[in-house]
Amino acid sequence: MSESGIDDERRRFIAFALTPSLIVLFAVAVLPAIYLVVTSLTPFQLTTPGSATDFSDPFRNYALLPGDPRFVNSLAVQAKLSVASVLFQVLLGMLLALLLNVPSRFVEFARTFFLIPMVLPPIVVAVIWKLIYAPDISPLYYAAQALHFTLPALTSSVDFALTSIIIADTWEWLPFTFLMVLAALQTIPDEYSEAALVDGANKLQIFWYVALPFITPILVISGMFRLIDSVKAFPLIFLLTGGGPGTVTEVTNYYAYLLAFDTNEIGYSSAVTVVMLLLVCGISLGLVWMGRRKAALA
C-alpha cells in the first residue's frame, strides 16, 4: 500500500472516531447556542401564544438594550466585579505560589488545603459565605464584637455588597491561579537563579528579572481564564445579595436570569445573554491577540 493510502486510511479512521463526539458536542453546545440566538430575535414570553415564532421585528430586543438602565448598569457591575476579582486572584495567587515554592513536606501538605475552595460545588461556597456574612450568627461578627469593632451588614450595604462578592469569589478561585503559577515556577531551571545569586542579585531582583519573565505568560493565561469565568459568579450573587441592594451587585447574567425566570421575558433575556456572550468572546479574542503579538515581538 502506498504512503498516501495509509494517510487516507488514518484520516478516515480519525474522522470515524471523532464523529460521535462532534455530534454530541453539536447537540449539547452548538444547537442550544443557535436556539438562544433565534429566541433573541423574538418577543418570546411564556404566556403569549405564538410569541416564540414571531420574527416580525427581529432586532427589537437588541434595539431596546442600550436604553435599558438596568442592562447598562449590569455591564458596569460586571466589569467592576471581573477586574477586581481577577486582579486579586492573579496577584494573591502569585504571592502564595512564591511563598509556597519551597521543597518541604509540610508545605506540600499545606498546598492541598488551598485546593479545597476550588473543588467545592459553587453553591456550597455561596452557603459558606452566606453564613460568614450573616451578622447574627457569623464568627466574623463575633470576632469583631470581641475586638470592640462594629462591622456593617456586608451583603446589604451599598458600600460593601460588591466587595463581599469579590472576596468570596477570590477565596473560591485563588487556588486556580496559585496552582498555575506554582507549576510555572517549578519549571524554572535552578541554574538561572543560582547564576543571578553569584552575580549578586537580591531576592527581589531574582523575582523581577528571572522568575517574572518565566511566569508572565501563565499569569496572562490564568487571568484570561478567570476573566472569562468571572461572569459565572452567579451562585454567589444569587445567594448572598440577590443582585442588591437595589442593583449594586446585579451583574449581566443575574439580570438575564431575572428576566427569564422572574418576569418570563425569554426573548429579551436571550438578547441580553447573546450580547454578554459576544462581549466575553471579544475580550477573549483580544487577549489571545495581545498574547500572540507579545510573543511575536519577543
Place this chain on the structure above:
Amino acid sequence: MKTASRASSLTRRKLLKASAATAALAAFPAPLIAQTKPFAGVTLHGASFQHRFFTLLQKYIPEFEEKTGMKVDLQLSALPVYNQQANLELSSGGSAYDFVNVTFTLATRWIAAGLLANLDEFTGDANLTPADWNPKDFVDGAQVPYRDAKGATYGYSWEGGAMLMGLSRMDLMEKKGLKIPKTFAELQQVCAEINGTDGVSGMVSWFLHNWNLPPYIQGFGGNIFKKPPGDVMPALNTPEAIQGVEFYANLLKSAPKGVLTYTEDQARQAMLTGRANIFIHSSAWVTPILLSEESKVKDTARVVRSPAGPVHDYPASNSQGLGIPKNAKNQKAAWEFIKWALSPEISMKLVKEHGHSSVCRRSIITSDEYRKLNTVNGQDLGALYLEVLELPGKGENYMAYRTSKEFPIVGDVLNKAFEQVATGQLPAKDAMSAAQDQAIAALRRAGTKL
C-alpha cells in the same frame, strides 16, 4: 389435522380457568366491577411545588389508588422550578399533566390565556360531584384568584396564607407601658421604643419586599397598579406609594442588621429566639412563636391582626389552588383526585393528625376540632386566619394587584426601588419616580398595552 390440534389445545386447566371466569362474571356483573374501580388502568400525572400539604397527602394516596384503581404520579419540585415547568407546559399546549398546582401569582394569567379547564362543569354535574363536597365551603377570599371575570372557577384552594402580626416580647412591651399596635403610627412607635432594649430588635422582615411592602402602600391609600385587574398602569410614583415606601423603610431601621437579605427562616428564627419583637407575615411563619416546640417566647408571645393604615386595613393574603389543564388527557380522573384531596374528610385528617392548619374549607376552620387545636394562650388563631383570608372576597379585591399577570415585572422593579430607599441610595420620591418609568418601559417591552 386442524380439528385434532384444536382439541389438543383445550386442556383441562384451560377449561377450569374458563369456568372460574364465567362464575366470577356471574357473581359480579361488569357494571359493578367498573363502579368498584372506575379508573382502573389510568395513570394520573400531576405536578406542584414542594409543600408540606403534598408530603402529608402522599401518605394517603395509596388509599385513593386502591379505591379508584388509578395510579397517581405526583411530581414535586422547588417553587421557581415548578412555576417554570408548568408555565412552559401549559402555554405550549402540552398534555403532560392531568392536574396542576395553580400558583397564586400565575392564576390570572393562566385563566386569561385559557390554559385551564372550567371546573364548574365538574361541580355542576351531580354524577361527578356529590352535593356534600360543597364548592361554596371554600373561603371566598381564597377562591377569588381562581375565578374569571364571569365568575367561572378554574381552581380550588388547598393552602391559604393570611398576613398576621406576631409579637414575641410582650413582657418588654408591658414593662415600657406599650400596647399591641393597631395602627401604623402605633407600630412605628412600638418598634422604635423596643429596638435595642435587652438586645431585641424592634421588628424583623425578609427579602421579598413585594410581599411585605404593598399592605403599607395600600394602607396609605395607594396601590401597585391604578385599578387592577382592569387598569394595570403602574402607580408607583403616587404620593401614597411613596409614603408607604418611606414608612416601611423607616420601620426597617429598627430591624436586625442585614435584614434586607434575610430569608423567611432567618426572620422566623429571630422571633422564636426573642431577638426581634415584631414579624408581620403569613400565618404559617408567624404562628410558630406560639406553636413551635423550638419557641423560647411561648409565654410572652401574641399573634394578632396586623395594624391598619390611615386609609385602608388591607392585610395581604394568598392561596394556592389545584386545577386541571385544558389539554389534560384524563380530566375526569383528575377531578376525582382534586375532589378527594380537598374533601372535608382529608382536610380534617390533615388538621387532626398532622396539625396542618392552613386549609381553606370554612367548615373545617370553624369546626370545634380545628378551634381546639389552634387556640393557644386563649388566642384563636383560626379565627384570625379566617378573618384575613376572607377580606379580599368582601368588597374590593385588594389583592388583585398580586394576581395580575403584569405583577412579576412591576414587583421586581418595586423590590429594587425599595432597596435603594432602605439603603439610602435614593430618596423615596426619586426611587419611585424612576421605578414608575422602568415599570412602564418593562411592561411595554413585554407587550402590555398601557
